[in-house]
Amino acid sequence: MKRLAAAVLAAALFPAANARAEDSFPIVLTEPGTGVSYTCSVTDPDTMSITIINAQVPEELTDLVIPDTLGGCKVTAIGERVFLGCEKLTSVTLPSTLLSIGEMAFSGCYGLTGADLPDSVYELGASCFAGCGALTSVSLGNSIEVIPERCFAACSALTDVQLPDSLTTIEKEAFFGCGDITLAIPYSVADIGENALGVRYDLRKDQIAPFEDFLILGSDNSEAARYAKVIEVDFIDPTDHLSGDADCDGYVDSTDASAVLVEYARALTGDALTFSRAQFYRADINSDGLVDSTDASDILRKYADILTGN
Numbered sequence: 001m002k003r004l005a006a007a008v009l010a011a012a013l014f015p016a017a018n019a020r021a022e023d024s025f026p027i028v029l030t031e032p033g034t035g036v037s038y039t040c041s042v043t044d045p046d047t048m049s050i051t052i053i054n055a056q057v058p059e060e061l062t063d064l065v066i067p068d069t070l071g072g073c074k075v076t077a078i079g080e081r082v083f084l085g086c087e088k089l090t091s092v093t094l095p096s097t098l099l100s101i102g103e104m105a106f107s108g109c110y111g112l113t114g115a116d117l118p119d120s121v122y123e124l125g126a127s128c129f130a131g132c133g134a135l136t137s138v139s140l141g142n143s144i145e146v147i148p149e150r151c152f153a154a155c156s157a158l159t160d161v162q163l164p165d166s167l168t169t170i171e172k173e174a175f176f177g178c179g180d181i182t183l184a185i186p187y188s189v190a191d192i193g194e195n196a197l198g199v200r201y202d203l204r205k206d207q208i209a210p211f212e213d214f215l216i217l218g219s220d221n222s223e224a225a226r227y228a229k230v231i232e233v234d235f236i237d238p239t240d241h242l243s244g245d246a247d248c249d250g251y252v253d254s255t256d257a258s259a260v261l262v263e264y265a266r267a268l269t270g271d272a273l274t275f276s277r278a279q280f281y282r283a284d285i286n287s288d289g290l291v292d293s294t295d296a297s298d299i300l301r302k303y304a305d306i307l308t309g310n
Contacts, residue, residue, distance in 0.1 A: 026053060029070045034061060043076045049097075051077035057086050062111070068095040078105050080125060087111055090134075094118055101128050110134060117141045124148050126171075133157060140164050147174045149193065156180075163189075170196045177201070182277060184217040184238070185224035192227040199231060215277040234278040244299040246275070246283035246291075253303050256283070260296040267291070 030037045039054035050073045057064065064083075068075060075095045080102035083089070087110045094101075096118050103125030106112065114137045115129060122143035127150040129135065137160040138152065144164055149171040152158060158178045165186045172193030175181065177200050185192075195208055198216065202209040214233040218224030220240070228235035236242075246256040246263075260283050263275050275283060275291065283291045285298045304310075 027071075031067060031070070034058075034065070036061065036064065038070055040070060040073070040075075043074075047074065047076075048072070049074040049076040051075075051079050052082055053079040055082050057083070057089070059088055062088055062090045063093075064089055064091070065093040066095050066098075068097045076100070078102055080104060081107070084108055094121070096120060099123065101125060103127060104130065107131050114138070117144070119143055124151055126150055127153065130154055136160060138162070140167070142166055145169065147171060149173055150176065153177055169193075172196055179211040179214065182215045182217060182281070185222070187219045187222050189218075189223050192223055195231075196227070198228070198233045213277050215281060217281075234276065236278060236281060243282060244285045244295075244302050246279055246299070248276075248278055248282060252299060252306060254300065257296040257299040257303070259283070260291055260299060261293065264292045264296070 026039050026041050028037055028039050035058045037056040038052050040050040041053050043049040043051045050070065052075060066075065074097045076097055076099045078098065078101045081104045082102065083106050084104050085108040087108070089109050090111045090113055092106070092112065092115065094117060098118060098121050100123035101121065105125060105128045107127050107130045110131070110133050112132045113134050115135060116139045119141040120143065121141050122145070124144065124147065126148045130150050130153045132155050134157055135155045136157050138158065139162040142164045143166060145166055146169045147167065150173045153173050153176040155178050157180070159180045161181050161183055163184065163186055165188055167186055167189050169191045170189060170193060173195050174193065175197035176195055178197065179200060183197060198214040199208050199210050210231045210233050216224055216228045216233060216235050217238055218235065220237045225235055242250070242252065244252040244256055246259045263273060263283070266273055280291055283295055285295050285302070
């Protein structure tokens with residue numbers, strides 16, 4: 001019976017063996033147990049794959065799992081604006097068969113907190129996650145070469161972004177208005193577009209301006225270093241052996257350990273912290289996400305090694 005149902009669906013979606021995708025007609029499929037209704041069209045008739053071109057998501061659904069297959073056909077693409085403005089969604093699990101996500105597909109999903117893209121995804125559309133104000137973490141798969149324009153624009157809560165070594169291009173305004181991320185940009189990135197990251201719109205000055213405390217990580221003499229210089233934000237090469245240089249004066253010494261202890265005391269007493277993001281990155285010598293007495297001890301140990309030539 002299941003084989004017969006699959007055959008009927010295949011005949012509906014792929015009316016002829018040599019049918020072109022643009023000749024196929026949409027068909028509505030409802031995922032059992034979730035109530036989500038998907039409208040799909042042909043991606044490739046030869047591989048029995050489909051594109052989701054529309055979706056009706058119940059208002060009460062917060063955790064969406066998009067299946068690998070619908071009606072026996074592989075889900076390989078999510079079209080333009082499919083989940084645009086689905087404000088109640090807090091999480092989305094994408095299918096492992098997915099190859100592309102269309103323009104503005106998840107834009108305006110204000111409740112979405114994370115986006116993990118499978119390695120199969122190689123293409124993203126412009127603004128596909130723009131305006132997801134609760135989005136805090138993003139992991140891009142190892143097939144992504146281009147982050148398109150305004151892809152994550154206005155994702156103001158974004159703090160953790162994992163960029164793959166396959167990446168070559170970050171287009172204009174890709175991370176516009178995202179002030180809390182510290183991006184480690186791979187050396188493979190050869191082009192960073194205008195206002196791609198580290199900038200916002202300053203209402204007081206009525207112009208685009210860099211964030212006052214923004215840090216870009218990357219290799220010296222890279223596109224990332226060039227971009228950081230252009231927009232005048234801090235840049236650090238993690239391989240430059242200056243971990244522990246808390247005051248960013250180009251040396252690791254006892255002064256850095258003292259600065260760390262003072263900042264640590266502020267944290268313990270609830271006083272306002274003073275380290276910039278670059279200082280924090282340098283001071284956190286053990287990379288545990290904290291600046292504390294352990295870091296101060298490690299800095300003094302490193303300073304001793306420098307003095308003794310070890």
